[in-house]
Amino acid sequence: METLTFLIPISLFLGGVGLVAFFWALRSRQFEDPKGDAERILSDEFDDHPRQD
Amino acid sequence: MSLSSAIETGTQTVNGSQAAQMDEHVSASACPACLAAPSAEDLAKSGDIKGARIMLSLPTAHCAVCISDVERELHKQPGVRSARVNLTLKRVSVDAEPGVEPTPLIEALDRIGYEAHELDAGMLSATETDKRGRDLLMRIGVSGFAMMNIMLLSIAVWSGAESATRDLFHWISAAIAIPTVIFAGQPFFSSAWASLRGGRLGMDVPISLAIILASAISLYETSQSGHHAYFDAAVMLTFFLLVGRYLDYRTRAVARSAAEELAALEVPRATRLREDGSEETVPVGDLKPGEIIRVRPGGRIPADGAVIEGNSETDRSLLTGESLPVFAGPGSILSAGEVNLTGPLLLRVTAAGKDSSLHRMADLVAAAESAKTRYTSLAERAARAYSPIVHLLSFTAFGTWLWLTGGDVRHAINISAAVLIITCPCALGLAVPAVVTAASGRLFRKGLLIKDGTALERLAEVDTVVFDKTGTLTMGAPTPENLDDLSQEELAVAAALAGASSHPLARALFEAAGAMGVAPTPLDDLREVPGYGIEGRLGDQVLRLGRADWIGAEAGNATATHLRIGEAAPRSIRFVDSLRPGAEEAITAFKATGAEVWLVSGDVEGAVSDLAARLGISHWRAGALPHEKAELVGELTGQGRHVLMVGDGLNDTAALARAHVSVSPASALDAARTASDIVLLGQDLAPVSDATRIATQARRRIKQNFAISILYNIVAVPIALIGLATPLAAALAMSASSITVSLNSLRLK
Incomplete structure (x- = not known):
């Protein structure tokens, strides 16, 4: 039973990290163009010279 | 233990597939959260x-x-x-x-x-749209996080945690659930409150009641060391319903965005002449009758007016559907919305703003819209039946159990809450948005933008299709038809003359001659006579290309220009409007489904009957005025038909508004796009018939989804009523029905 005192806070903490990551992704507009991002990965245009903007 | 691990994997699949499904939806249609x-x-x-x-x-x-x-x-x-x-x-x-x-x-x-x-x-x-979308996503994230954590704790309880451990787990669940419900449930609470204040019983009232009641009872039970707590159900309900709400919101936001913001054709500005003859650019709204405005070739006429100087031709196809340019000279009365083709014109404004013919057209639209009965969507009908039944069931359960147990309020409330939770509005909340999102995503990929969520349902009922001609079935761009009748020599001269003008017929002729490999004959003294045509000289012969009356030729029924070389007999070059790609396919497909196809145009009879014969349309009407088009649609509606109107011009606007459902191409006038439910983004007309097929399928899926959730309720509600529903049963029923409903929606092809 003592393990619970570790496990529960740890699981809540990890879940919280996931939640914060989701918020960050949301705020940095990563859900803006899911279809475009899926296609962009196929293009090798900026492989050697990352786009400046 | 085997049971609990089965449930655990079950829950994970729930979360997994839900996430996958959301991804699918995100890509299926556009994401409104990112609109702005x-x-x-x-x-x-x-x-x-x-x-x-x-x-x-x-x-x-x-x-x-x-x-x-x-x-x-x-x-x-x-x-x-x-x-x-x-x-x-x-x-x-x-x-x-x-x-x-x-x-x-x-x-x-x-x-x-x-x-x-x-x-x-x-x-x-x-637009504020993205704020709302992100706000909803945020709430989905929070409730999803809370749902997963509470579910983990609940599984321990279901698999047999006892006394102090169970209480501890319940307390931790409460600590996660209560803030989550307060934060994530707000969209439901506020809309339930709004509908209660308005004296209505919307879908959100039982939803809010279920969420609040479940959380409150669970909190009370926890404080009394009770066996059952519904925190997981309350949070899960919030999560699933938020997903439905988000899908619904996004469909609408996406539609609103592009359709109404296609700027293109409207004329917001006019060139006004001051007293001293200098020019100034003013907003159209500032024009007053009596003022003088200048309209350059290629410009749209901003207000009704009479020509006081200059000769030209105007294209009125968007106003009346006429494909033939009309001559304009001093004294001609022009309406706002016509396009000036060849020469600069000075106009004295006769009516602007509210009094202009453009605005009268808008009044026609308003009248047509009010004549149209408001459509009750499937979702609204379901909600209308659902809310009273759920409340009735829940209160009956409460009363009956109070009486049966001789006044055990705690037990009675527990059961009525279980009934509220188990009747599971989440499947209902997802049933429509999930299908509409899947369908509009599919249509969006085909180049159709659904502006109104109920448009899909209305589209599914269509049995009559009315097409406009110019600009809808045809491209509104002429191509010469009988160039083979002309000799090489004549062609070369015609090309040379045509090359000197920017008139659409001349451009088309010049390009067609170029495509045939004809080199224009070099001519002297080339000049354009605005409103009439082009004149040139070859040796001592005068060459003219232009209007029939100017050339001395006989004006025919079809769109044509005329060529005269010296004193020789005039030759006419006829033009046909090229068909919009996909027009034939669309009409064939509509006929195959048994729909009646009509062609209605403001153009002359010859042009309309030709096109009708070419496309095999047996019902057609020519020379129709805007209000006649609307009346025809009204007449067909009066016969109990559901009319799909496809049109692009101002003259179609009233008919578009009057029809059961309407489509306009992206090239249409602003007013026409605003009046229609669906905007065709590409050139191709073929997706329109696809759209009706997808809409029919979508309606079938929506009904299936309702059937599924009703089926779940038929099984689960009696269990809740007799007091056997445990939190586990509630969680199972809820997630199972939500997921079947979502998966069913994704089957849409």
């Missing part, structure tokens, strides 16, 4: 770097190559700082130096084979 996002960011940026932001709609973009092609081409244009394609929304946002106009960019994209339309960037950034 780029512009918001760029607004912030433009604070320090001044520049133009241009938004273009790209209906045909669909792959990685399109992205790099479009971006590379735009980067090559002078003044363009950066361009980024958003494939989900099918638009490109261009950051450019001040003064860069969208037209050359559109032309550049056209040259490499991409169709583009201008979007009103100002309106995009002004």
